[in-house]
Amino acid sequence: MSIVSSLSPRALAAPESGIVEVVNYARGREGLLPLWVGEGDLPTPDFISQAAMDALAAGETFYTWQRGIPELRQALSDYYTRHFGIRLAVEHFYVTGSGMQAIQIAVQALTSPGDELVYLSPSWPNIAAALEISGARSLSVELQFEGGKWAVDLNRIETAITPKTKGIFINTPSNPTGWTATKQDLGDILALARRHDLWIMADEIYARYYFAGGRAPSFLDVMEEGDKVIFVNSFSKNWSMTGWRVGWIAAPPAMGQVLENLIQYSTSGVAQFMQKGAVAALDQGDDFVAANIAKAARSRDILCDALVATNRVETLKPDGAIYAFLKIDGVADSRSAALDIVDKTGVGLAPGTAFGRGGELFLRACFLRDPAQVATAAERLCDYILKL
C-alpha cells in the first residue's frame, strides 16, 4: 500500500481550496490588486502587537489556562456588553486558536460521526470541510438570489432536517454572499431549532460589519437562557489579526468542562502573550474597528456603484460582511473567469465555485481595503466586464 493510499479516507477526501488555486496561479504578480482573500490591507495595529511583545518580554511563555486567561474572558464579556448590549458572564467564553478552531471545537462538541449539520450555501467552504473531516455530514440548503440580494427560505431548512440532524450552522452576515439575517429570520430559525431540538452554531464574526449602522442582528437578540446556541468568533477581521490565529467561543457555561477538555486535547490553550494582544484589541480597539468598518463601507459603495452602473452586474450592495459576491452577465464558469480576470486586469477575485452549491456563477471580491485601491480595481473590472 502506498504511503498516501494508507492515509485516512476522511483526510484524503478533504477538498483543496478553490480560492488558493487562483491565488497560487497569480501570487506575486506585479501590480496585482488582491481582493480574493478575506482580509484587510492593514497589518495589526501597534497597540495590539506591543501588548503581545511586552508579555513575551516579561516571560509570559508558560502553559496557560485552557479556557483562556481570565483577563481576556473578562474583556470579551465587557465587549459584548458594549457592542451587543448584552451581559454575558465570563463563564460563557472560551479562547481558541482562531475562528476556524472555534468551529472545529464546536463540531467536536456537537456531533458524532454520521450526524448531520445543515448550513446555508453558498458558504465559506471550511465549515462543510470541518464537518466532513470529523466524520459528520454537511447538508447545504441554498439561499435564494433574487433581485440582486440573497434570502433564506425557512421551509427549505425544515425540509433538510432528518433524524440525524444535530444542528444548523448560520453565518450572518455571510461570507461570501453578504446575506444578513434580520431579527425576524433569526427568531424563526431559533424557533425551528427549538421545535426539532437542534443546536444552532452561530458564526457572527462579521457582525460589526453591518452597513445600516450599529451591528447586525444576532441570535443574542432573540435567544433565552437555556437555548442551545454556540457562537464561534474570531479576532481576525475586526482587529486585522488574521495571522494571529486567535478566536473565541461563546457558549452555555454548562459546557465548560467539555470545551476545556476539547481545547486541552487540541492546542492545550492559546499562547498567553497572544492573549495579552487580544486583551488590548478588545479594551483599546474600538476606534480601530470603527475605522475598519468605515473603510469597508466606503469601499463597498465604490465597488458596487461602479459595477452596477455597467448594467452587467446583478449583485446589489450587501448589507453586511466584507464581500461583494458578483454575478456578472457572460460569466458561466467562475473558475476560468477568475483566472482570466487576474491575467487581463491584475485583479484577484475568488471563484464562486469555491463556495459550494449556488455560488458557481459568482465571483467574490473582498472590499476591506483602501478605497483608492478598490476604485482602481473597480475601474479595471468594469473595463473587463464591458468587453465580455
Ligand SMILES: Cc1ncc(COP(=O)(O)O)c(C=O)c1O
Ligand atoms: C464566516 C467565517 N467564519 C470563520 C472564519 C475563520 O476566521 P479565522 O480562522 O481567521 O479566525 C472566516 C474566515 O474567513 C469566515 O469567513
